[in-house]
Amino acid sequence: MDELQHECGIAALYDLGTDIRSQVWNGDPDEIARLMPRMLLDLQNRGQLAAGMSGYNPGRGKLLDTYKELGPVSEAFRMARPEKHASIIENHGGRAVIGHVRYATCGQDNREYAQPFERKHSQKWKWFAFAFNGQLANFAKLQDELLENNPDYHIVRKDNDTEVILHYLGREMQNLGNDDPVQIFRNLSEKFDGAYNIVFLNAQGEMVVSRDPLGIRPLCYAFDGRLFAAASESVPLLNLGFSSSDIHSLEPGHLILIRDGKFAIHKYAESKRTAHCFFEWIYFANVGSTLDDRSVYLSRSALGKELAEQERQMNLFPIDEADTIVVPVPDTGKAAADAMAFELGIPSREGLIRNRYVGRTFIEGGNRADKVRLKFTPLREVLEGKKVLLVEDSIVRSTTLKTLLNYIKDVGGAKEIHVRVACPPIISPCFYGIDMSTVKELYAPSRMAGMVPTLAEQRAMATELGADSLLYLPVEAVARCLDKSPEQLCRACLTREYPTPVGEQLYQLSLRSKNEDGRTYEAGVPITSAR
Structure with a gap:
């Protein structure tokens, strides 16, 4: 039925370029981006409003570049026009790419809201792109804090949680003063309330794939020799050629960091419990997927x-x-x-x-x-x-x-x-x-x-x-x-x-405003703590 709209989907690919022979990928690292639209097609059940990708290529002047467009994946990436599609891949790809398919739970239906979002900076580690799946329940409060604390520094134009995450990532980089992705995400976990699976890529070629501490949304990854891949579901990884035994669910509160060609998993936040969304199994996910071992x-x-x-x-x-x-x-x-x-x-x-x-x-x-x-x-x-x-x-x-x-x-x-x-x-x-x-x-x-x-x-x-x-x-x-x-x-x-304090407060707000129009999480709500 068309009554319940799908969510977003995220994906990531990295050719680590090791000498170990991969059973999945042995191609030119610069061609890795050709696999991204294929993965996003397998995530099309999660969003058909827009699609996009960001690629890191150390061999071009624009180290990090982002492409995104409205429409399902085949339309957004011009797959019916081979020359145009090839041009998109060549200009925006690289040896590491992140991708996204979107359905709007927050924000308007136009290209500006398509993901990934990119933040340019003169320092490579502060120049980044990211995409996320989920919803920050406390994004209205976070947005207000940005404007109240830094009115001259932050400009909020889009009124959605993706832009809020963009600003908070930038602010943590500024406050921290060094390139420590694990600490950045640890600090963010103390501020964010809700579901937030994130794929992140910067102009140094560093990639982060993170899952929120409750594991509300699913996130799978696989690693085989030189190729690393991650996606909201397991089907895109299976269709790349990974065996089911190589595909794993990322544990809540953990992130994968790829830096200097090395892959590592870090715990960045405590997970007192899990809160896997049951709707993923009964409605959202591809019937061929396995999520959190089920x-x-x-x-x-x-x-x-x-x-x-x-x-x-x-x-x-x-x-x-x-x-x-x-x-x-x-x-x-x-x-x-x-x-x-x-x-x-x-x-x-x-x-x-x-x-x-x-x-x-x-x-x-x-x-x-x-x-x-x-x-x-x-x-x-x-x-x-x-x-x-x-x-x-x-x-x-x-x-x-x-x-x-x-x-x-x-x-x-x-x-x-x-x-x-x-x-x-x-x-x-x-x-x-x-x-x-x-x-x-x-x-x-x-x-x-x-x-x-x-x-x-x-x-x-x-x-x-x-x-x-x-x-x-x-x-x-x-x-x-x-x-x-x-x-x-x-x-x-x-x-x-x-499962979160802000969720409970928003429910009470929705009861008080049950005869009003508009999404509850876009309304202001007095919240003293995000956790």
Whole structure:
């Protein structure tokens, strides 16, 4: 569905140029940048608004150079125009590159907000570019501090957390007075609240890949002989040729530093707990990825098994193999739907075909019904006369679900539609990188008296949406399916228990301003401490 927008994705590549023969990369170091658009294509599920990269090349006058453009990766990097694409790589590449795909959770939809951000300086170690994935929950406070403490030095133009990070990186370099990336990131960890995975590259050819102390967003890396690579997910690394045994998740509060051609991992911040975002497994990540030692596919399959067990226990309608089918809402619902169908002994069918070739801008035009028709095609040959168990990964705003259900009945000819949600109700906003920051935009809270929906409440929601029945998974199923303990996960949008102090304060602010427009984390909030 188009209800929950994707986050950003980051990537990094470095040809260390050692004498050790690599099984993955043996090419010209200056050609390493050709691999970056390929990695970003594998991260396209995390953002289609803009893409870019920064490259370090000691053989050119402009040691560090950045290219970024609006649009999906193929458009941003002009991949349909080989000569133009080659020119981009040649002019902006090098032996070390960082890259980014963007979806805007903060800031406007224009090229200025595309990443990486670059800060030029006459000293090489202070000339840097960086990109990040996440959201600083306290960025409004950090921004105010910049302007209050250094009104003549800092100019804040973009009103987003990426620019705030840019200024704080520069300020720490100025205050520290020496080139110590580990200390710089240690100091920043004492100020930042939220999710902030960062890839950093300076004009000395030094690279930093860091993961925030809670590990809210995933970050993977691999190293084979002379090639180092990192990405928000494991799939881009697998598709470069790294074996699964060579791919690891970077531990929260740790960073990778590449300096003078040497690779090292440093702990830069204490991690009292982890708070891995459960949505990464059930929605955001590529189904082929493995995050923090847990397969996305196996997690979604486990959710489907839970749905099947719940179906048996609730027994809301008679299931007959002759006239009942399971249909996923593509694409993220498929693994759960297949597992559910297998456990129930009924067919799983692709009754909805997703149009993967409709551009984002084209879909944004027209009314809601037009968007649904552009995005999905119901197959009457599959749906007609059937009782359909429609498996959805989550319901956040429900803005298109009702239209889709009508579409399935009117065009597909389904006899009944029973919605099964492979996720508990979303009842609280997210302030760590998912674009749902206000209470009023969420579907479930106003329709539930408590934290857990009753059967009567789910029945009322089904009627409102136009379904014959509706069932959510219980909260406790999430940790079980992800093979994690609840204490390892961020489930704030399900439980209202936020892993950081500012997250909790922003939630209280969102309750007070639930009838106002605008993202909560863009409003001022009185905060005395970031940690």
